[in-house]
Amino acid sequence: MKKTLIRYYKSLSRTGRMLMAAILTLALGGLMASCAAGRGSSYGGEVTGVGGSSYSEPTPYGMVLVDRGAWKMGPAEDDSVWGIKGDPRGVSVDAFWMDETEVTNSKYKQFVLWVRDSIIRERLADPAYGGNEEFKIEEDKEGNPVKPYLNWNKNIPWRNANEDEQRAIESVYRTNPITGRRELDPTQLNYRYEIYNHTAAAQRKNRLDPERRDYNTDHEVSTELPVISKDTAYFNDEGRIVRETVTRPLTGDYDFLNTYIVNVYPDTTCWINDFDNAYNEPYTRMYFSHAGYNDYPVVGVSWEQANAFSNWRTDYLRRSLGREGVFIEPYRLPTEAEWEFAARAGNSESSYPWEETAPMDERGCFYANFKPMDGDYIRDGHLITSQVGTYAPNDFGLFDMAGNVSEWTSTAYTESLNRLTADMNPEYRYDAAKEDPYKMKRKIVRGGSWKDVAHNLRSDLRQWEYQNEQRSYIGFRNVRSQVGFARGNKNKNRK
Numbered sequence: 001m002k003k004t005l006i007r008y009y010k011s012l013s014r015t016g017r018m019l020m021a022a023i024l025t026l027a028l029g030g031l032m033a034s035c036a037a038g039r040g041s042s043y044g045g046e047v048t049g050v051g052g053s054s055y056s057e058p059t060p061y062g063m064v065l066v067d068r069g070a071w072k073m074g075p076a077e078d079d080s081v082w083g084i085k086g087d088p089r090g091v092s093v094d095a096f097w098m099d100e101t102e103v104t105n106s107k108y109k110q111f112v113l114w115v116r117d118s119i120i121r122e123r124l125a126d127p128a129y130g131g132n133e134e135f136k137i138e139e140d141k142e143g144n145p146v147k148p149y150l151n152w153n154k155n156i157p158w159r160n161a162n163e164d165e166q167r168a169i170e171s172v173y174r175t176n177p178i179t180g181r182r183e184l185d186p187t188q189l190n191y192r193y194e195i196y197n198h199t200a201a202a203q204r205k206n207r208l209d210p211e212r213r214d215y216n217t218d219h220e221v222s223t224e225l226p227v228i229s230k231d232t233a234y235f236n237d238e239g240r241i242v243r244e245t246v247t248r249p250l251t252g253d254y255d256f257l258n259t260y261i262v263n264v265y266p267d268t269t270c271w272i273n274d275f276d277n278a279y280n281e282p283y284t285r286m287y288f289s290h291a292g293y294n295d296y297p298v299v300g301v302s303w304e305q306a307n308a309f310s311n312w313r314t315d316y317l318r319r320s321l322g323r324e325g326v327f328i329e330p331y332r333l334p335t336e337a338e339w340e341f342a343a344r345a346g347n348s349e350s351s352y353p354w355e356e357t358a359p360m361d362e363r364g365c366f367y368a369n370f371k372p373m374d375g376d377y378i379r380d381g382h383l384i385t386s387q388v389g390t391y392a393p394n395d396f397g398l399f400d401m402a403g404n405v406s407e408w409t410s411t412a413y414t415e416s417l418n419r420l421t422a423d424m425n426p427e428y429r430y431d432a433a434k435e436d437p438y439k440m441k442r443k444i445v446r447g448g449s450w451k452d453v454a455h456n457l458r459s460d461l462r463q464w465e466y467q468n469e470q471r472s473y474i475g476f477r478n479v480r481s482q483v484g485f486a487r488g489n490k491n492k493n494r495k
Contacts, residue, residue: 016354017321036209057328057483063097064397065482066341072348073340073426074115074418075460084461088348091423093341095484097475098334101388101399102297102407105288105310108266111309112317115189115264119172121150186265190241192233193311194259199429200228200258208250225249231258231431245433258431262308266300267470274472283384283472294388297405297475305444306333306408306476314480329481335427336411336462338479342458343402343447345395351458353394353401359454367391368403369450370457377450384472385450402457405475406445406465413442413464441467449473 059065072088084336125131138148157165174185200206206228207213210221228250233243241261248255267273271283286298287293301309310331318325334342343353351357352367360366369386372379382390389399412430414420421428432441442464450458451473456463465474 042396052394053154060097060480062100063480064100066096066098066338066396066398068093068095069341069342070345071341071346073313073337073460074462075351075458076348087418089418089423091337093338094427095482096334097480097482098336098338098342098396098398099479100393100397102405102475102477104295104388105298106294108298108301108309109288109294111191111312112189112264114312115191116172116184117156118150119188120169121152121154122155123168123171124156124165125150126168129171130165132165144474163223184265187262187263189265189313190261191264191308192259192261193308193315194257195311195429197256197258201253206250206256208252225251228255229433230255231260231433233259233261235261243434245435246388251418260304260308262304264305266298266305267302268300270300270470270472280472296385297388297400299385299405299472299475301335301469301475302470303408303465305470309476310478327483331478331480331481333408333410333476334426334479336409336446337421337426339409339446340459342396342398343394347395351460353398353459359457368400368448369459370448370452370454371450372405372454382450400447402447404450404453405447405473406452406463406471407447408451408465408474408476409446411444413462417462438466444466445474 025121070090070092073091074088075084075086076088077086078084121135124135124268125134134154135151136148137151138145140146156169158169172185172188173182175181176183204213206226208225210223213226214221226249227247229245229247231243231245233241236242241263243261265286266288268288270282271280271287272278287296288298310333314328314330317331318328321328344350345353347355352359353368356367359368359370359372366380368391369380369382371377377383385404388404391400391403393399394401409426410426410482411417411430414428414430417428430440443466445463445465446461447459448461467470
């Protein structure tokens with residue numbers, strides 16, 4: 001075939017050869033243009049859109065997917081006995097993953113021990129202690145300087161440590177002056193993290209360009225820089241954590257990056273301080289430290305500590321995923337709306353995670369861990385908390401959404417909350433400054449606890465606690481916004 005075309009080409013006159021070359025050039029050019037247009041180049045053609053690959057998110061460990069939905073939020077009817085005013089409000093929330101149980105002592109211990117190990121690694125690299133540069137990475141593979149970070153691939157020499165290494169390891173422990181036991185020093189277990197406030201950064205009023213702050217051309221926009229508030233934290237000369245809220249004119253994106261330092265160890269004395277004249281010393285000594293309580297919900301953690309855990313949990317997962325980690329939405333506390341929707345399983349008619357109004361079924365089996373009668377805590381089988389997942393889950397597959405421990409939400413409390421929030425993914429966030437009145441530091445808790453009567457287990461009731469308080473009856477669970485896109489049901493509920 002090739003030889004035949006060559007003989008044919010040679011047999012043509014000079015004019016014929018030129019005409020054939022021009023035809024081949026046009027045909028080849030058209031083919032290239034067609035391919036280029038198919039790839040979405042700037043050559044031209046029909047608009048076909050831009051393709052791309054999407055990250056397929058696996059089911060997070062120990063979590064349940066709560067599909068997006070709508071319901072009537074809040075109490076449906078007045079209750080004069082308890083002073084409740086019925087004020088149901090139609091709201092909708094998007095899909096999210098939620099821990100199927102409350103965060104346990106075991107999981108929170110992993111956080112505490114990670115903080116311990118990070119401090120030890122810092123000191124093993126510190127010339128004042130171990131001085132081993134292998135515990136901190138300061139250069140990339142090509143020898144270029146990078147922001148120093150800890151090397152978690154280098155194991156701590158728990159055994160056979162030299163004198164300097166042993167001094168670094170022992171520095172996070174103390175000897176109890178009463179018992180003589182060697183134990184972790186809780187005062188040193190501080191976790192530093194940074195959170196970028198996307199909401200504040202996205203608000204038009206906080207844009208540096210005055211023309212982009214207000215699109216109304218009927219009036220002149222002020223050229224003065226917006227004033228922002230930013231949280232920061234540091235250690236003073238005495239080694240104490242100092243938290244400040246800086247208010248200043250906006251200079252750039254960094255002003256929306258908030259820094260926090262949180263002591264992460266639970267307040268184990270909450271068992272004594274929450275109950276006057278009660279012998280709860282065994283819980284103070286054992287509830288968090290003894291392995292027998294590993295599968296019980298962690299308590300004695302403040303709202304601030306719960307947020308620190310959520311940030312650590314996010315970073316811990318992202319490090320394992322490499323580049324794909326950037327697509328992962330952060331672990332966080334649920335909004336009040338997300339919590340109520342999950343607890344009620346999207347059911348506007350039921351005030352509890354179960355359909356009945358009674359806390360037990362017809363056989364006398366309880367649905368939750370609470371205080372069934374005056375002074376009688378153990379009728380449901382437990383005196384204080386119970387192992388997570390002891391009782392049957394609700395219709396969404398979530399355990400202990402009523403009783404066991406009350407749970408922190410991300411939502412700030414104010415008496416006029418319902419008038420302040422949208423009806424789509426409602427949330428009211430207020431990051432209180434240190435100087436703010438204490439009442440500005442209230443956060444909403446939900447679900448009731450092991451010490452509450454049945455009425456306080458209602459999923460539609462709002463309660464609150466101060467964000468720095470640590471209680472023997474308050475814990476938490478995490479959520480994570482789903483990375484995915486559900487198909488709409490066009491004919492659903494259409495008449």
